[in-house]
Amino acid sequence: MTDILSLLDGHRVIPVVVVDAVSCADPLADALVDGGMPIAEVTYRTAAADDALRTIAARGDVLVGAGSVRTADQVDLAVAGGARFIVSPGLSEAVVLRCQSLDIPIVPGIATATELMRALDLGVEIVKLFPAGVIGGPSAVRDLSAPFPSVRFVPTGGVNRANLVDYLSLPSVIAVGGSWMVARDLIANARFDEIRQLAAEAASLASEVAA
Secondary structure, eight states: OOHHHHHTTOOEEEEEEESSSSGGGHHHHHHHHHTOOOEEEEETTTHHHHHHHHHHHSSSSSEEESSOOOSSSHHHHHHHHOSSSSEEOOOOOHHHHHHHHTTTEEOOEOSSSHHHHHHHHTOEEEEEETTTTTTTTTHHHHHHTOOOTEEOOOBBBSSTTTTTTHHHSTTTTTTEEOOOOGOOHHTTTTOOHHHHHHHHHHHHHHHTTTO
8 A cells, every 4th residue: 555655646646548559658648747747557458558558668757557457467568568556447366466476556446345345355455446437426435435444545437627626635535547638539639739738737636635
Protein backbone atom coordinates (compact mmCIF):
# COMPACT_ATOMS: atom_id res chain seq x y z
CA MET A 1 0.00 0.00 0.00
CA THR A 2 2.76 2.43 0.93
CA ASP A 3 4.57 1.78 -2.35
CA ILE A 4 1.63 2.75 -4.55
CA LEU A 5 0.80 5.72 -2.34
CA SER A 6 4.36 6.99 -2.67
CA LEU A 7 4.35 6.33 -6.40
CA LEU A 8 1.12 8.25 -6.96
CA ASP A 9 2.24 11.15 -4.76
CA GLY A 10 0.41 14.17 -6.15
CA HIS A 11 -1.08 12.28 -9.10
CA ARG A 12 -4.81 12.21 -8.36
CA VAL A 13 -5.97 11.68 -11.95
CA ILE A 14 -4.55 8.80 -13.98
CA PRO A 15 -5.15 9.10 -17.73
CA VAL A 16 -6.30 5.71 -19.04
CA VAL A 17 -4.81 5.48 -22.51
CA VAL A 18 -5.65 3.30 -25.52
CA VAL A 19 -2.95 3.65 -28.20
CA ASP A 20 -3.51 2.26 -31.68
CA ALA A 21 -0.23 3.45 -33.23
CA VAL A 22 3.19 3.67 -31.61
CA SER A 23 3.81 6.93 -33.47
CA CYS A 24 1.25 8.58 -31.17
CA ALA A 25 3.11 7.69 -27.98
CA ASP A 26 5.63 10.53 -27.89
CA PRO A 27 3.29 13.39 -28.84
CA LEU A 28 0.73 12.02 -26.39
CA ALA A 29 3.31 12.03 -23.62
CA ASP A 30 4.33 15.57 -24.60
CA ALA A 31 0.71 16.71 -24.31
CA LEU A 32 0.29 15.14 -20.87
CA VAL A 33 3.52 16.60 -19.54
CA ASP A 34 2.72 20.04 -20.96
CA GLY A 35 -0.76 19.77 -19.41
CA GLY A 36 0.68 19.15 -15.97
CA MET A 37 -0.32 15.49 -15.86
CA PRO A 38 2.88 13.44 -16.34
CA ILE A 39 1.31 10.04 -15.72
CA ALA A 40 -0.33 7.46 -17.97
CA GLU A 41 -1.90 4.04 -17.69
CA VAL A 42 -1.28 2.44 -21.07
CA THR A 43 -3.91 -0.25 -21.49
CA TYR A 44 -3.03 -3.61 -22.96
CA ARG A 45 -5.95 -3.55 -25.36
CA THR A 46 -4.17 -3.02 -28.68
CA ALA A 47 -1.26 -4.52 -30.58
CA ALA A 48 0.62 -1.24 -30.17
CA ALA A 49 0.26 -1.10 -26.37
CA ASP A 50 3.54 -2.73 -25.38
CA ASP A 51 5.67 -0.66 -27.75
CA ALA A 52 3.80 2.49 -26.75
CA LEU A 53 4.44 1.77 -23.08
CA ARG A 54 8.14 1.18 -23.77
CA THR A 55 8.38 4.42 -25.74
CA ILE A 56 6.78 6.49 -22.99
CA ALA A 57 8.73 4.75 -20.22
CA ALA A 58 12.04 5.42 -22.00
CA ARG A 59 11.44 9.18 -21.85
CA GLY A 60 11.82 9.30 -18.09
CA ASP A 61 9.45 12.23 -17.57
CA VAL A 62 6.18 10.28 -17.35
CA LEU A 63 5.13 7.86 -14.61
CA VAL A 64 3.82 5.05 -16.78
CA GLY A 65 1.88 1.97 -15.79
CA ALA A 66 0.20 -0.87 -17.62
CA GLY A 67 -3.57 -1.21 -17.56
CA SER A 68 -6.06 -3.93 -18.54
CA VAL A 69 -3.49 -6.49 -17.38
CA ARG A 70 -5.21 -9.87 -17.15
CA THR A 71 -2.43 -12.47 -16.91
CA ALA A 72 0.86 -13.03 -15.12
CA ASP A 73 2.62 -13.13 -18.50
CA GLN A 74 1.35 -9.63 -19.25
CA VAL A 75 2.76 -8.50 -15.92
CA ASP A 76 6.19 -9.77 -16.99
CA LEU A 77 5.87 -8.05 -20.37
CA ALA A 78 4.82 -4.75 -18.84
CA VAL A 79 7.54 -4.73 -16.19
CA ALA A 80 10.18 -5.56 -18.80
CA GLY A 81 8.92 -2.60 -20.82
CA GLY A 82 9.31 -0.17 -17.96
CA ALA A 83 5.89 -0.14 -16.29
CA ARG A 84 6.09 1.28 -12.77
CA PHE A 85 2.68 -0.01 -11.68
CA ILE A 86 0.06 -2.49 -12.85
CA VAL A 87 -3.70 -2.03 -13.06
CA SER A 88 -6.09 -4.91 -13.69
CA PRO A 89 -9.78 -4.77 -14.62
CA GLY A 90 -10.56 -7.54 -12.15
CA LEU A 91 -9.12 -9.50 -9.26
CA SER A 92 -6.78 -12.26 -10.46
CA GLU A 93 -4.78 -14.04 -7.78
CA ALA A 94 -2.15 -14.97 -10.39
CA VAL A 95 -1.70 -11.34 -11.42
CA VAL A 96 -1.52 -10.10 -7.83
CA LEU A 97 0.98 -12.76 -6.77
CA ARG A 98 3.21 -12.13 -9.78
CA CYS A 99 3.26 -8.40 -9.05
CA GLN A 100 4.05 -9.07 -5.40
CA SER A 101 6.88 -11.40 -6.38
CA LEU A 102 8.32 -8.65 -8.61
CA ASP A 103 7.74 -5.97 -5.97
CA ILE A 104 5.68 -3.85 -8.34
CA PRO A 105 2.54 -2.05 -7.16
CA ILE A 106 -0.72 -3.66 -8.29
CA VAL A 107 -4.17 -2.06 -8.30
CA PRO A 108 -6.65 -4.86 -9.03
CA GLY A 109 -10.23 -4.20 -10.02
CA ILE A 110 -13.15 -5.04 -7.77
CA ALA A 111 -16.89 -4.43 -8.03
CA THR A 112 -18.28 -6.15 -4.93
CA ALA A 113 -17.63 -6.52 -1.21
CA THR A 114 -16.82 -10.19 -1.77
CA GLU A 115 -14.09 -9.32 -4.28
CA LEU A 116 -12.79 -6.68 -1.91
CA MET A 117 -12.48 -9.27 0.87
CA ARG A 118 -10.52 -11.51 -1.49
CA ALA A 119 -8.20 -8.60 -2.26
CA LEU A 120 -7.63 -8.02 1.45
CA ASP A 121 -6.84 -11.72 1.88
CA LEU A 122 -4.11 -11.24 -0.74
CA GLY A 123 -2.68 -8.28 1.15
CA VAL A 124 -4.07 -5.62 -1.20
CA GLU A 125 -5.63 -2.53 0.35
CA ILE A 126 -5.73 -0.22 -2.67
CA VAL A 127 -8.19 -1.32 -5.35
CA LYS A 128 -9.67 -0.07 -8.57
CA LEU A 129 -13.46 0.24 -8.29
CA PHE A 130 -14.60 -0.77 -11.77
CA PRO A 131 -16.80 0.05 -13.55
CA ALA A 132 -17.43 2.75 -10.98
CA GLY A 133 -20.19 4.56 -12.85
CA VAL A 134 -22.20 1.41 -13.43
CA ILE A 135 -22.07 0.15 -9.85
CA GLY A 136 -23.10 3.35 -8.13
CA GLY A 137 -20.45 6.05 -8.55
CA PRO A 138 -19.40 8.03 -5.47
CA SER A 139 -22.25 6.47 -3.45
CA ALA A 140 -20.77 3.02 -4.04
CA VAL A 141 -17.40 4.22 -2.77
CA ARG A 142 -19.01 5.59 0.39
CA ASP A 143 -20.98 2.38 0.97
CA LEU A 144 -17.95 0.12 0.53
CA SER A 145 -15.77 2.36 2.67
CA ALA A 146 -18.01 1.96 5.71
CA PRO A 147 -17.24 -1.72 6.44
CA PHE A 148 -13.71 -1.49 4.99
CA PRO A 149 -12.20 1.69 6.49
CA SER A 150 -8.60 0.72 5.69
CA VAL A 151 -9.22 0.35 1.96
CA ARG A 152 -8.36 3.09 -0.53
CA PHE A 153 -10.00 3.30 -3.94
CA VAL A 154 -9.11 4.31 -7.49
CA PRO A 155 -12.55 4.60 -9.14
CA THR A 156 -12.42 4.04 -12.89
CA GLY A 157 -15.12 3.77 -15.52
CA GLY A 158 -17.58 6.61 -15.99
CA VAL A 159 -15.32 9.16 -14.31
CA ASN A 160 -15.44 12.50 -16.13
CA ARG A 161 -15.06 16.23 -15.71
CA ALA A 162 -18.53 16.57 -14.21
CA ASN A 163 -18.03 14.08 -11.37
CA LEU A 164 -14.27 14.28 -10.85
CA VAL A 165 -14.49 16.49 -7.76
CA ASP A 166 -17.26 14.31 -6.27
CA TYR A 167 -14.93 11.32 -6.35
CA LEU A 168 -11.76 13.09 -5.24
CA SER A 169 -13.57 14.69 -2.30
CA LEU A 170 -14.10 11.27 -0.72
CA PRO A 171 -11.45 10.51 1.94
CA SER A 172 -11.07 6.90 0.77
CA VAL A 173 -10.29 7.89 -2.84
CA ILE A 174 -6.60 8.39 -3.50
CA ALA A 175 -6.96 8.89 -7.26
CA VAL A 176 -9.29 8.25 -10.18
CA GLY A 177 -8.72 6.71 -13.56
CA GLY A 178 -10.25 8.52 -16.51
CA SER A 179 -10.09 8.67 -20.28
CA TRP A 180 -12.02 11.81 -21.17
CA MET A 181 -8.82 13.84 -21.55
CA VAL A 182 -7.14 11.12 -23.63
CA ALA A 183 -10.10 9.74 -25.55
CA ARG A 184 -9.12 7.18 -28.15
CA ASP A 185 -10.35 9.30 -31.06
CA LEU A 186 -8.38 12.31 -29.84
CA ILE A 187 -5.20 10.25 -29.88
CA ALA A 188 -5.94 8.56 -33.20
CA ASN A 189 -6.68 11.89 -34.85
CA ALA A 190 -3.55 13.56 -33.40
CA ARG A 191 -5.56 16.18 -31.50
CA PHE A 192 -2.76 16.59 -29.00
CA ASP A 193 -3.39 20.29 -28.34
CA GLU A 194 -6.87 19.38 -27.19
CA ILE A 195 -5.46 16.60 -25.00
CA ARG A 196 -3.06 19.08 -23.42
CA GLN A 197 -5.90 21.49 -22.67
CA LEU A 198 -8.13 18.79 -21.20
CA ALA A 199 -5.27 17.42 -19.11
CA ALA A 200 -4.50 20.90 -17.77
CA GLU A 201 -8.15 21.43 -16.90
CA ALA A 202 -8.34 18.08 -15.08
CA ALA A 203 -5.09 18.75 -13.22
CA SER A 204 -6.40 22.12 -12.13
CA LEU A 205 -9.67 20.66 -10.86
CA ALA A 206 -7.83 17.92 -8.97
CA SER A 207 -5.46 20.41 -7.35
CA GLU A 208 -8.44 22.21 -5.85
CA VAL A 209 -9.44 19.11 -3.88
CA ALA A 210 -7.36 18.28 -0.82
CA ALA A 211 -5.91 14.76 -0.95
